[in-house]
Amino acid sequence: MTIFPKTARARRLIAADEANNPTSPVLKFGPDKPLMLDAGVELSPFQIAYQTYGTLNEARSNAILVCHALTGDQHAANKHPVTGKDGWWDVLIGPGKIVDTNRFFVICSNVIGGCLGSTGPASINPTTNKPYGLDLPVITIPDMVRAQVMLVDHFGIDTLFCVIGGSMGGMQVLEWASSYGERVFSAVAIATGPRHSSQNIAFHEVGRQAVMADPDWCGGKYFDENKRPAKGLAVARMAAHITYLSESALHRKFGRNLQDREQLTFGFDADFQIESYLRHQGMTFVDRFDANSYLYMTRAMDYFDLAADHDGRLADAFAGTSTRFCLVSFTSDWLFPTEQSRSVVHALNASGASVSFVEIETDRGHDAFLLDEPELFAAIRGFISSAARAKDLAEVTQ
Amino acid sequence: MIQAEPQLTIGDTEVRFDLDVVASYIKPGAKVLDVGCGNGLLLELLAAQKNVDGRGVELSQRGVNNCVARGLSVIQGDADTDLVFYPDRGFDFVILSQTLQATKNPKEVLQHLLRIGERVIVSIPNFGYWPNRLALALKGRMPVNRHLPYSWYDTPNIHFCTIRDFVNLCDEVGAKVESAAALDGSGQKIGLSMPWWFWNFFGQQAVFMLRR
Known part of the structure; x- marks a missing residue:
């Protein structure tokens, strides 16, 4: 086992x-x-x-x-x-x-x-x-x-x-x-x-910039420094995750429900369930996924244009x-x-x-x-x- | 098997009389496009009986999903807007059964069909059918009966025509009528020797095979 x-x-x-x-x-x-x-x-x-x-x-x-x-x-x-x-x-x-x-x-x-x-x-x-x-x-x-x-x-x-x-x-x-x-x-x-x-490339660029803005990314050489750009990658995942859902599904699942609390805290904790959910999505993602690989994967999708490879005729x-x-x-x-x-x-x-x-x-x-x-x-x-x-x-x- | 209850609604679940006639025109093994294929009964019939390579276009999403789940090559699409994407002479037969009257631009649709198919099979409900004339002449009302079940305000059939009107349109777009059949209210073929006016009066629906 x-x-x-x-x-x-x-x-x-x-x-x-x-x-x-x-x-x-x-x-x-x-x-x-x-x-x-x-x-x-x-x-x-x-x-x-x-x-x-x-x-x-x-x-x-x-x-x-x-x-x-x-x-x-x-x-x-x-x-x-x-x-x-x-x-x-x-x-x-x-x-x-x-x-x-x-x-x-x-x-x-x-x-x-x-x-x-x-x-x-x-x-x-x-x-x-x-x-x-x-x-x-x-x-x-x-x-x-x-x-x-x-x-x-x-x-x-x-x-x-x-x-x-x-x-x-x-x-x-x-x-x-x-x-x-x-x-x-x-x-x-x-x-x-x-x-x-264009919109999809835009979302991907936000994700990549989040990874690269993390000081622990180290210009892509984080393994050498024994670091991981976990925060940047988590933010990238959080932003991307929103695009995988829909407004109505988010509203149906989370609405404006508060997370483990009765009222707003007037702070920047995860007051709302949706915040807590996204943070969880980001945190669990970094455990299983390599940040540089995320850059390469998103780039591969951005570059894809089947018609362009055939003189613009799909x-x-x-x-x-x-x-x-x-x-x-x-x-x-x-x-x-x-x-x-x-x-x-x-x-x-x-x-x-x-x-x-x-x-x-x-x-x-x-x-x-x-x-x-x-x-x-x-x-x-x-x-x-x-x-x-x-x-x-x-x-x-x- | 062909069943015996004639229905004229679009995307019907019943096998209609006209489909039997349509099927009789199709050569075995042909490449067939059924525009407005409903839930794919004709395509299924043709695949089983004539081993055709069948494709379908259907407006209603429910009809399409139903077809695909049964293994038919059917896409969601609109005869008015999507026929333009099909290449010239891409199919041996293009079928438009009981759908022309529901299109926004029947003339353009017919022209596209003639461009796409070597043969075009069109079936139409005949607005000149005598009970329809009677409803207008005597009651002064738009006909609503078992063949034309909709009221004028909720009908999808926005371009009704008579058999003669349709034959005129064929002339106008340069289509030649290769075969035709009119069916009376009980689905029986009207004798071939009868003149057009007779078909136009006693034909509840008609099926045409056209070519360019």
């Missing part, structure tokens, strides 16, 4: 160790197999930490790649090694669940630039024997996908039955379908868009595609409003693609994709079942 660390300091130590010696399986690529980065340099050596669930069938036709979001990781459907909590998509993935691991072989890898075992800024740079910090080249969404392709190749999988993800994971899904469409039979992109909007990103698409948006998501998904749908229509698109009515905002949302599940279940029928995948492959 795994013992999960109780104190924040112990969790932080384990998180730092997970960056270099993860509990997940790791695929290492030596100097002969560098990762070509959009920044114009090669990353080598590098490694990918991943989790798998279920069994790959003999024809290697039942693989589903799950792409994680900004602060997610490969622990989609198992206990998290640092927090001890259930996987971030445990509601969706598992035996008998919608992404049924009795039927499908599910792969989820930590993205390049992440901090749970794939090469990222907290990983040891072999030339200096210190963590990369900001010496790691800027990573993009296509870079992440290029690394995933190498992982999928490692399993000998030609065509993924499905690539699925939300938010930044959804960006990876769109990138997969655009650049490796012939290897993607079906794609589910949830609460995402073909590019990051439809060209999917020209001649035979992938079956499912897009899902949420009415109260103001980070990736429905219009973003709809622009992808219109581009896919123009390419003659097979596409399903549902907008789900909920007040839970952007984070709805991580929650138990019955209509979301019904849509994904229907889409995956119909794709499996089209690909002649047996009901249960074992």
Whole structure:
């Protein structure tokens, strides 16, 4: 039985160790197999930490790649090694669940630039024997996908039955379908868009500035100084967390309720429940996430612009595609409003693609994709079942 | 199986008579776009009977979610605004069943359909159907009956026309009528040899197959 660390300091130590010696399986690529980065340099050596669930069938036709979001990781459907909590998509993935691991072989890898075992800024740079910090080249969404392709190749999988993800994971899904469409039979992109909007870049910049304004950030070399910019990263998380919810959900959950007190204190304590909630979100986040990695992840999302890579014509990103698409948006998501998904749908229509698109009515905002949302599940279940029928995948492959 | 209760509401749950006629026009294995597909009954029927590659557009979110949950390739969209995104001749058949009268700009919609599909199948309720004429002529009231269940103030059907009106529109946009069928109030086909005026009087609805 795994013992999960109780104190924040112990969790932080384990998180730092997970960056270099993860509990997940790791695929290492030596100097002969560098990762070509959009920044114009090669990353080598590098490694990918991943989790798998279920069994790959003999024809290697039942693989589903799950792409994680900004602060997610490969622990989609198992206990998290640092927090001890259930996987971030445990509601969706598992035996008998919608992404049924009795039927499908599910792969989820930590993205390049992440901090749970794939090469990222907290990983040891072999030339200096210190963590990369900001010496790691800027990573993009296509870079992440290029690394995933190498992982999928490692399993000998030609065509993924499905690539699925939300938010930044959804960006990876769109990138997969655009650049490796012939290897993607079906794609589910949830609460995402073909590019990051100006407002989204703005929120990310606030987060990055909060991290970099923390004196303990030390110009990105905090590991060398045995410090952590915990306060800056917590503020970044607090601000970002607001964008994952909606005004009505915040009001429904917290209103103007006071936290453990009868009246206002006329001070700057967390008088309101929402303040206390956000502080908690910030504090727990820093235990499991590397501050520099947060800079890299947010930058990757900011740089994403699928149309720009195709002379401004989004439809060209999917020209001649035979992938079956499912897009899902949420009415109260103001980070990736429905219009973003709809622009992808219109581009896919123009390419003659097979596409399903549902907008789900909920007040839970952007984070709805991580929650138990019955209509979301019904849509994904229907889409995956119909794709499996089209690909002649047996009901249960074992 | 086709059931026997005719209904003319948009996004209906009943299989309507006209769908049977529409389905009979579709070639097996064709690429089909159903505009205003409701809860996807026709798409499901065509997939099962004709093995078509079917896509749908539906205005109501409930209809769309229902379709997607049943594995159909359906998107939320509006015939008036979203057809512009589809490429020329992208489909073998484009279907608009009992929806034209609910669009804001039927002429433009029809022109888009003719651009997108090699063949266009349109079914319309016939406002020239004799009980409708009777309601206006004798009662002086807009017709409300089992085929046209809405009052004038809450109807989604803002552009009713008669069979003859529609044939005129086809002429105007340069569409050729390849086949047509009129159905009487009980869903029976009216004899092919009958003249247009007869269809226009006794046809409760009509189905047309058009091409550019």
